[in-house]
Amino acid sequence: MSKPEIIVYSSTGCPHCEKVKAALKDWGFEYEERNASIHKEYFDQLRERKIMGTPATLINGKLVLGFQEKKLKKLLGITDEQAAAAAASTNATATTAAPQEQGDADSIFKPVTADVLNEVYDLVTIGGGPAGASAAVYAARGKLKTLVIDKAPKAGTLAITHKIANYPGVREELTGLELLTRMQAQAKDFGADFVRTTVLSVDFTEEIKKIVVAEGTIQAKSVFIGVGAKAPSSKIAGEEEFTGRGVSYCSTCDAAFYQDRVVAVIGDNEEAIHEAEVLSKYCKTVKLLVPLAQVKGEADLSGLESKPNVEIYKRYRLKEIQGTDSVEKIVILDDQKAEQTWDVDGVFLYLGGMMPGTDFLKDTVKRDEEGYIIVDDYLRTNVDGVFAGGDARRTPIKQAVISAADGAIAALSAEQHVNKRSKLRPQYS
Structure with a gap:
């Protein structure tokens, strides 16, 4: 069996990219890494394919967005047992050179x-x-x-x-x-x-x-x-379909893809607020949807409230993510439980649970x-x-x-x- 051709598009500081690379290494597969945050040509290659985030892994030309362990194994033709055995063998023979x-x-x-x-x-x-x-x-x-x-x-x-x-x-x-x-x-x-x-x-x-x-x-x-x-395994309608094509979980990895665009950030915790702040440096508009009336724990909205390109919506919930090749709209329930549809280019999810x-x-x-x-x-x-x-x-x-x-x-x-x-x-x- 010939070795598969594997290309991993990554970003500096991307934890999900590290998971993909670590898994491939453990399973004994070699890959070419293309860092889109360092090399603009790789960034442009992703944008041309309407891929709006990393990691993006190509295995013999077939795309896996994010860290999807089961899909990676399927395209590589290995079972859970084979992956575990390969990881054990890789660890056992690791060199200290x-x-x-x-x-x-x-x-x-x-x-x-x-x-x-x-x-x-x-x-x-x-x-x-x-x-x-x-x-x-x-x-x-x-x-x-x-x-x-x-x-x-x-x-x-x-x-x-x-x-x-x-x-x-x-x-x-x-x-x-x-x-x-x-x-x-x-x-x-x-x-x-x-x-x-x-x-x-x-x-x-x-x-x-x-x-x-x-x-x-x-x-x-x-x-x-x-x-x-x-x-949890339950996802918002459209989330899985558009992961890497407008749905993201990491501003460090993907903020640059949304330069001068409109994004929605969904969450009520400290991480969501921090990510909204990062995105505000890149995006035309950041819409922060807080599902409840207040944020959790020590999270503080005061820093975002003064930013002219950040809009905060309390008691707003995300119902569905829509689009064709990439995210184009979100369906939300507002604070009166009325349904609205907004045009957005991306959705960053930081929901609890x-x-x-x-x-x-x-x-x-x-x-x-x-x-x-x-x-x-x-x-x-x-x-x-x-x-x-x-x-x-x-x-x-x-x-x-x-x-x-x-x-x-x-x-x-x-x-x-x-x-x-x-x-x-x-x-x-």
Whole structure:
């Protein structure tokens, strides 16, 4: 079978582009990258095809817009099992000929080896985000043999956050990936191990817990479930059809495609407001639709209210996205629930409704109707020795600092469980 011709149109700073490239690399496929934010000719090539965003991947001439894992696998002719096996083989044979900068996420995470499968860990944390990394810091510092598993270290909610300015103790602005890598490097300094692989299933019925991955079975005396959240499968009418052709989820990636055009931004959170602000620097008009009367959390509209090219509509909801080859109109319900149709060139979606990525657990621990794991104040599940936190449990608000706090509590609870202590032992020094 001949190698497929793969071209990836990307943009600098595009998290979805990184997901596409990482997947192709894991599956063992070579590709040509064309960065549309650096080379105008590639930008123009996309515009000529009425493609209004990145990533745009061509596989033997067939187009995949955004990061659509199933469609990529289908065009490459590989199954889920073949992709998992290829990723495991790629990780196992990764060369160290070009050592990476200390602290980089790729250098922290290693492939699963026979030594990993032969070990019985004191604590295994599933998920390497702020909850899992914080748990690893506390557990490893508490002398627990600790392992962190993550299938995509650079693809979590914090890792793809463009800017963090409110994390306690970190005075400078930095990207989410930079903050997360610092947490992971700190845990590694205390002795935690990190592996990149996919958890296929778990068995918590025995004292030694079993975590099945593509390479074999990992064993642990205690487990912390710190997986992130994912977008729900339900989409707005027209969203999937026009993704990459006027529907976007990232201003960093796609704002330049909408120079002097009219776009709608849909959302009520801090990310939506930040993205509207970025787009206002490029677009003729930015229409921000806030589904409710107020924005969520610490989001603040005052900066946008003074911009002459930004229009804010509260209690306006997006019903449908319409067009032929690309987005041309949106159908909205206004604050009186009357239907209106607006002409727009693009739609940027930042709607809430993230769901926990806990489906792999099935019925091994108790979860609520939306998949959130049920825990007590010490983050203990209904299974002895199994803990959960971060976006895996229901919290009043989702912030990195809250997930990190969950990791600390869970690690101290795990230390109590492993060492059979009557009380939690806090770390003071």
